[in-house]
Amino acid sequence: MSEKADAPTDIRVTGDADYTITVGRGLQGRVADALGDRVAKVLIVHTPTVGRLADELRQSLQQRFGQVLLAEVPDAEAAKRVEVAAFCWQIMGQADFTRTDAVVGLGGGAVTDLAGFVAATWLRGVRLVQVPTTVLGMVDAAVGGKTGINTAEGKNLVGAFYAPHAVLCDLDLLETLPKNEILAGFAEVVKAGFIAEPEILDIVEADPDRATDPATPEFRRAVELAIAVKARVVSEDFREGGLREILNYGHTLGHAIEHAERYQWRHGVAVAIGMMYAAELGRMAGSLSDEAVERHRRVLTLLGLPLSYPAGRWPGLLATMQRDKKARAGMLRFIVLDDIAKPRVLAGVDDSVLQFAYQEIAS
Structure with missing residues (x-):
């Protein structure tokens, strides 16, 4: 049986960028509140590995937001390519995303890096909520506001410092990880x-x-x-x-x-x-x-x-x-x-x- 603590823990980042990293269980229901009321359209960037979870999140968010789209990207570092970022930009452009719309990064560290870069660069910045689904994503990639993609010459050579609006670290998502x-x-x-x-x-x-x-x-x-x-x-x-x-x-x-x-x-x-x-x-x-x-x-x-x-x-x-x-x-x-x-x-x-x-x- 899992030894689960009840109350989530909020960890604040302050200074140049103020946001909260929430650690706990059963946090998926908080994504809509984290996005806020002014958002009309949402793009969920995810990998095939979490496709079912992405679809469930899309359905729940559609109860509150006008349009929720999915962008399925490759697993791991293959996601962090300019061609993949361009694929996400294309979806946003065709759906007429404005500065009041948002991106959700759902997946491991590579996906949150990519989603952050896409959010930072679309119209010079739209709202971003990170929902990391791996240990690496929770403790590193999703929580510091560093976003980026790789080039043939090296890792993370193209990117931006861009703070998320919120980070939700749901420990329940880790219990099925290899x-x-x-x-x-x-x-x-x-x-x-x-x-x-x-x-x-x-x-x-x-x-x-x-x-x-994780239990x-x-x-x-x-x-x-x-x-x-x-x-x-x-x-x-x-x-x-x-x-x-x-x-x-x-x-x-x-x-x-x-x-x-x-x-x-x-x-x-x-x-x-x-x-x-x-x-x-x-x-x-x-x-x-x-x-x-x-x-x-x-x-x-x-x-x-x-x-x-x-x-x-x-x-x-x-x-x-x-x-x-x-x-x-x-x-x-x-x-x-x-x-x-x-x-x-x-x-x-x-x-x-x-x-x-x-x-x-x-x-």
Whole structure:
């Protein structure tokens, strides 16, 4: 039997963009209220995986709004292409969407990235409500106001900072997710633990099975802590002028691995390797202790996530990282730790040091 908490939790993002992230169960009925009264037309962007859920949502919203349309897009990173965004724009154009209409992103992190970009760019911005259906979407992609699509040259190179009107994280939607999908998404949960909230790591180390079971209070606690970390950071630095960079822990190498794998790998799997690399790089920079590096290894292993990548792939990974949007004037920037929950930027590292750190995780 599910161990379900009753009341939903509201987590606020403030500053440049004010909105509420609601975490709980049975939240699908709140989508109409989240959209508000002034909306006349709604586009639900979704994947085939959640097609039935999208149709149910469409039927419920049609009781309140004049026109509700569906845009079915490919699963995973295949959705984040300009051709797919153009498909959504075409639907909106043919239906005469105005600035008082809205987009709902229903699906995993790739779909919420795409839906956010579509909402940000149509008429320079229409209302957006995110309904993430994966762990990754709930703790990362849907909650920070970063939207984007991929290009042949790299991940998320085209996008916009665009805040949602609301985010509804319905934990009931996670209970049918495959276990490997939950574990991959948990890479972003433990990332929040490494950079800011060690209680998340304690929860995983105490009982990884309960920590990753959507029916348990341990799972909900870890997810809410991870969302709260991101909400605090985004509230202080919505457009990534400084502090928000810490959320990229493990992502510089992680994104390069995703590119090398032609986006066939789950984001969290690549980021797990990226965090292990960042830990080794932090140790070589003289800041991170052997014990903290080993804690990375232990936590990621408990989640069944990979820690290494083939040795011969380094030249291609380095070239991709040099095109990363976080680089400055060709200088690579990494988030490393001085200790657990003490992140900082490391820039201008010699290529030989970067390669030596990679050798520590190379298979």
